[in-house]
Amino acid sequence: MITYSEQTRVLVAVDCIIFGFDGEQLKILLIKRGFEPAKDQWSLMGGFVEANENLYGAAERILHQLTGLKDLYLEQLKAYGSPERDPIERTISVAYFALIDINKYKTQISDRYHAEWFLINDAPSLIFDHDLMVEEAKKRIRYKAALHPILFELLPKKFTIPQLQNLYEQVYNTKIDNRNFIRKVNSTDLLIKLSDKDKSSSKRGAFYYTLDKNKYKAKFQSFLNFIPNPEHLISM
Amino acid sequence: MITYSEQTRVLVAVDCIIFGFDGEQLKILLIKRGFEPAKDQWSLMGGFVEANENLYGAAERILHQLTGLKDLYLEQLKAYGSPERDPIERTISVAYFALIDINKYKTQISDRYHAEWFLINDAPSLIFDHDLMVEEAKKRIRYKAALHPILFELLPKKFTIPQLQNLYEQVYNTKIDNRNFIRKVNSTDLLIKLSDKDKSSSKRGAFYYTLDKNKYKAKFQSFLNFIPNPEHLISM
DNA sequence: AATAATAATCGTTGATTTGACGTTTAATAT
DNA sequence: ATATTAAACGTCAAATCAACGATTATTATT
Known part of the structure; x- marks a missing residue:
């Protein structure tokens, strides 16, 4: 043996x-x-x-x-x-x-x-x-999240765009232009808009969204770019 | 204890x-x-x-x-x-x-x-x-080399552009347009052109280049893009 | 009823990058 | 002279980019 x-x-x-x-x-x-x-x-x-x-x-x-x-x-x-x-x-x-x-x-x-x-x-x-x-x-998270939509894993089933942006801003410790951010998020087609709102953090209330799981899986490998000039922020 | x-x-x-x-x-x-x-x-x-x-x-x-x-x-x-x-x-x-x-x-x-x-x-x-x-x-190599200049580590001290392109083509198993490739490589400013040529693989001979080590280190983190549409090729 | 505050959309700008492709010139072994 | 590879230069339209302006929507608060 x-x-x-x-x-x-x-x-x-x-x-x-x-x-x-x-x-x-x-x-x-x-x-x-x-x-x-x-x-x-x-x-x-x-x-x-x-x-x-x-x-x-x-x-x-x-x-x-x-x-x-x-x-x-x-x-x-x-x-x-x-x-x-x-x-x-x-x-x-x-x-x-x-x-x-x-x-x-x-x-x-x-x-x-x-x-x-x-x-x-x-x-x-x-x-x-x-x-x-x-x-x-x-x-690693900064690196990966600059290219893949992993940060959605941190969010609740229902979340708002301001929450999502806030999360990205914290991960990259930077301010993101809200108008460009929304446009990019919408263009990914990953989110489904719900009919109810989160009114806890504003008077108007922000619509809840949920992740389209199928598209999320299908698009996981395709690069995202929610962060302006990620190469300035990332090192690894 | x-x-x-x-x-x-x-x-x-x-x-x-x-x-x-x-x-x-x-x-x-x-x-x-x-x-x-x-x-x-x-x-x-x-x-x-x-x-x-x-x-x-x-x-x-x-x-x-x-x-x-x-x-x-x-x-x-x-x-x-x-x-x-x-x-x-x-x-x-x-x-x-x-x-x-x-x-x-x-x-x-x-x-x-x-x-x-x-x-x-x-x-x-x-x-x-x-x-x-x-x-x-x-x-991992495909992923990393799409963003960082690691493939230079595979090359000899003196190498030619055709060798470099050949290497990228093999790693990604794809043909790369030579004119665009040269332009991209030159724009990185990472290479130093030498005065002698490699005449082993062509009649005209290809100039040797060497890596500018300082710029290589300084630019290692900044993303490259020698590969057209890397998101079509990479998965990890 | 007016105000304040946040959410969200739409649009514009010019700069830059992209890939695809054409052309030309250079060098040299044959 | 010819064939062959190297390489540089140019063009072009499409796409993407960040920065910014403006507007509208909604509702709690006053």
Whole structure:
């Protein structure tokens, strides 16, 4: 029987960078670690990969544990494997980022992890190399969202154009001309206008829209350009 | 003392998808495995991550072992972790892709690995999930090269415009209008025209060019568009 | 009933880029 | 002299772009 017996085995973990949008602000979900090392420090949600699951499955499980949600947008970011990244024992971590609508998130489930949403630009510093992971995840999202309509994954089923624009403005930390933005959004043909309005943030009220799922899938690969001169903003 | 003792440890490997260009054709470097399992089958070059090195360092080492080359373009593709991907024992593999100028490659070093260059569209099928890795690496290169000038990493120090165009045509498997291509290339201002010519492939001879390294670094992030309608070609 | 505030549409501008295509000139091996 | 490839220059209409002006719609507030 063949074995790889002379090789060292290491721990493999999955860590999740969870981005959320509540209709107003872009946030990230962090947990307060309940165990050593680095107990009581802020951290990404993570866990070890189990014997029978693949990496994506592990990320799904971990995400479900914390949020109670399934079928989220989830994409592998990168594997991190510096020998010193975990002080206790060498651990390779495969980072995944998820995009979720905060309104779907169930608080009660997260209580055991002491999870909290933080504004994307106002989050505490994290354990190990998690800050680096978050930075690289932000870059990746900017990069990808400049070309593909992934930001819709952050929005509720029904959303308004001002919410959508606000989301883009936060992701790219820039002001977007509203007239050009609407024109571009309409030209993608991805949205279906509903008959009811959101009157919470204005007197007139903004029409709700919903994503045309079929067109979304069909057009996912075709490049978008909601952001003027994205090459000035993106680096990765 | 804190430990993660109850967790299972697994093997972590690095596999390299090595793309090369010899001035005429785009190729991939494969090895014939000299050990079990899957002895004598074609495979990507890989190896286990050692105790004192990070993932990128492991990829560099493995690449150096096979090619004798250092300081190559090397980028992490993705981590692969299906439980069944290695029949002997669970192994997570972090795939890296490298871009190299085949002329720099030293044959004698590779002999112990029975390495061979294959045309990109005429390679044998590989062990484990290596075919999947190669497919995803090809996609990644197409995606990235549509936006960033990474294909220059495949070219020799001195190269001609016809060589460059040929390379793009092979990567995207398409014909490119030569007049528009030259105009676009010149407009990037990335190339320095040399005074000597390559007369091997034409009577007139084509001027050699070299990459302006400073401008290359400065402009790496700004999007290129050598490929007409890249959105028709790219998917990832 | 007037006002304020946000939402949404329509239109214009000139600049730039795009791809498709035509033409010409250059250099040199044969 | 000829064939062949390199390369530069030009044209053209279509499309896209960002920036900006103006208007209308809707409704809560006063």
